[in-house]
Amino acid sequence: MAADTPRRILxxxxxxxxxxxxxxxxxxxxxxxxxxxxxxxxxxxxxxDQLFDRVVEDRIEQLLDAVPFDAVDLPGYAVRLWEFNxxxxxxxxxxxxxxxxxxxxxxAHSVSSHERKVAALxxxxxxxxxxxxxxxxxxxxxxxxxxLAPGPDPEHxxxxxxxxxxxxxx
Amino acid sequence: MAADTPRRILxxxxxxxxxxxxxxxxxxxxxxxxxxxxxxxxxxxxxxDQLFDRVVEDRIEQLLDAVPFDAVDLPGYAVRLWEFNxxxxxxxxxxxxxxxxxxxxxxAHSVSSHERKVAALxxxxxxxxxxxxxxxxxxxxxxxxxxLAPGPDPEHxxxxxxxxxxxxxx
DNA sequence: AGTAGCCAACTAACTAGTTGGTTTGCCGTT
DNA sequence: AACGGCAAACCAACTAGTTAGTTGGCTACT
Numbered sequence: 001m002a003a004d005t006p007r008r009i010l011x012x013x014x015x016x017x018x019x020x021x022x023x024x025x026x027x028x029x030x031x032x033x034x035x036x037x038x039x040x041x042x043x044x045x046x047x048x049d050q051l052f053d054r055v056v057e058d059r060i061e062q063l064l065d066a067v068p069f070d071a072v073d074l075p076g077y078a079v080r081l082w083e084f085n086x087x088x089x090x091x092x093x094x095x096x097x098x099x100x101x102x103x104x105x106x107x108a109h110s111v112s113s114h115e116r117k118v119a120a121l122x123x124x125x126x127x128x129x130x131x132x133x134x135x136x137x138x139x140x141x142x143x144x145x146x147x148l149a150p151g152p153d154p155e156h157x158x159x160x161x162x163x164x165x166x167x168x169x170x
Numbered sequence: 171m172a173a174d175t176p177r178r179i180l181x182x183x184x185x186x187x188x189x190x191x192x193x194x195x196x197x198x199x200x201x202x203x204x205x206x207x208x209x210x211x212x213x214x215x216x217x218x219d220q221l222f223d224r225v226v227e228d229r230i231e232q233l234l235d236a237v238p239f240d241a242v243d244l245p246g247y248a249v250r251l252w253e254f255n256x257x258x259x260x261x262x263x264x265x266x267x268x269x270x271x272x273x274x275x276x277x278a279h280s281v282s283s284h285e286r287k288v289a290a291l292x293x294x295x296x297x298x299x300x301x302x303x304x305x306x307x308x309x310x311x312x313x314x315x316x317x318l319a320p321g322p323d324p325e326h327x328x329x330x331x332x333x334x335x336x337x338x339x340x
Numbered sequence: 341a342g343t344a345g346c347c348a349a350c351t352a353a354c355t356a357g358t359t360g361g362t363t364t365g366c367c368g369t370t
Numbered sequence: 371a372a373c374g375g376c377a378a379a380c381c382a383a384c385t386a387g388t389t390a391g392t393t394g395g396c397t398a399c400t
Contacts, residue, residue, distance in 0.1 A: 005379080021270060024193035027356060037380055042357065093270060099318075100191060100266055134321065138330055141315030148269075148314050151307050160308055167337045175345080197390060207346055212391065 006044045008034045013041075013055045018090035021097040022052050056098045059091055060109050069113075071120040074135075075165040078143050082161055085147040086154065092147060138168055176214045178204045183211075183225045188260035191267040192222050226268045229261055230279050239283075241290040244305075245335040248313050252331055255317040256324065262317060308338055 012034035016025045027048055031038045045051040067084050070077040085092050098105075114136075121132040142164055151157045182204035186195045197218055201208045215221040237254050240247045255262050268275075284306075291302040312334055321327045 003378090021191065021193060023191060024271070026354095038357080039359090040379070043378090048356070096266060096270055100263060100270070101194070134326060134330055137319060137321050137327075138316075138334055141319050142312060143315065144318050145311030145313065145315030146308075148318075149307060149311050151304060156304060157307075160304055164308055164334075164338060168334060173344085196388095208391080209393090210345070213344090218390070 005034075005036055005040055009036055009041055009044060009051075010055055010058055013051055014059060014094065015090065017052055017055055017097060018094045022049070022101045025052075056094060057107065057109065059094055060107055063088075063091060064109060064113050069117045069120060071117070071124040074139055074169050075162045078139050078165045079158055079162050081143050082146055082158070085143070135168065139165055142168075175204075175206055175210055179206055179211055179214060179221075180225055180228055182206075183221050184229055184264065185260065187222055187225055187267060188264045192219070192271045195222075226264060227277065227279060229264055230277055233258075233261060234279060234283050239287045239290060241287070241294040244309055244339050245332045248309050248335045249328055249332050251313050252316055252328070255313070305338065309335055312338075
């Protein structure tokens with residue numbers, strides 16, 4: 001029937017893994033959510049573990065495409081990244097599961113993307129003053145932290161985050 | 171024999187849960203790590219789920235005792251909290267697992283402790299200027315973020331964290 | 341006698357992964 | 371239009387291993 005079966009499986013698996021993690025997810029449930037049957041999962045992705053890896057890579061790519069880095073406007077970038085996280089809580093959960101259940105495994109996409117960000121930042125700000133990698137680390141730490149400990153009022157959080165990054169940059 | 175069997179079980183369970191999470195942990199493995207046998211686990215703690223809750227509560231208490239809040243020296247508090255996290259990575263993992271596998275469940279200890287912190291902060295800084303809860307939120311966000319995305323050099327991270335919180339406070 | 345503990349086997353349910361047989365739509369050939 | 375092959379997909383049962391939780395019988399200390 002539909003030629004998009006692998007896509008449907010990936011999406012269903014993303015939901016299931018985001019909710020329950022790798023160990024808690026059930027292959028039968030993924031098949032049911034995808035409106036497909038189990039053998040298709042094993043035919044396309046081999047195993048539960050491989051499916052998990054594919055899902056995480058797939059979603060990371062979507063994140064990196066959706067929130068382009070802006071070395072000139074770091075506070076704006078931080079806010080946009082936080083907003084994306086706020087709008088896609090299941091992606092945040094998926095990345096946390098990955099960090100916990102695949103300890104020490106770095107994702108190729110995010111590593112190379114990070115290197116590009118540092119280079120762009122250095123090009124804009126020059127080599128003097130704060131090292132670019134440490135500045136970027138502080139900005140991302142703020143975004144991650146704010147994402148994990150969401151304040152009650154998003155408007156305040158947005159303003160606070162923007163202000164905090166502005167102070168870091170200035 | 172030893173009357174500290176419940177304690178040994180709690181410690182072994184903390185290790186197992188920190189490594190594998192609730193869904194990934196195995197009761198038999200906990201018993202083996204504790205040098206005890208399974209029935210003692212069920213006799214003392216009832217079920218795997220209840221054991222998980224007890225472990226998390228137990229460790230949260232240890233954290234709150236080990237790192238007392240200091241409303242006067244927020245940068246120092248932030249650094250001490252980060253250092254504790256750095257020295258106890260398994261506790262960080264345990265809390266992340268708890269956040270993921272028990273969504274929406276707040277821990278009574280940490281909620282009341284948080285309220286005490288906000289009150290102490292308000293008492294020191296007065297009601298003018300930045301609201302105490304938002305300031306504390308920013309500080310904790312920084313610590314959490316730095317903990318999750320550890321820079322390569324701890325000395326730099328320490329200095330950056332101290333500086334960032336100082337700028338927030340000032 | 342009673343309490344805390346150990347050992348080992350057991351149950352009942354669950355789960356990743358497999359297999360056999362069947363259906364459906366597509367595409368080139370006749 | 372009719373035919374034959376082919377790949378994607380479905381259904382359902384099955385295997386084999388795992389796992390939370392239980393039970394019964396035994397030991398040791400107090």
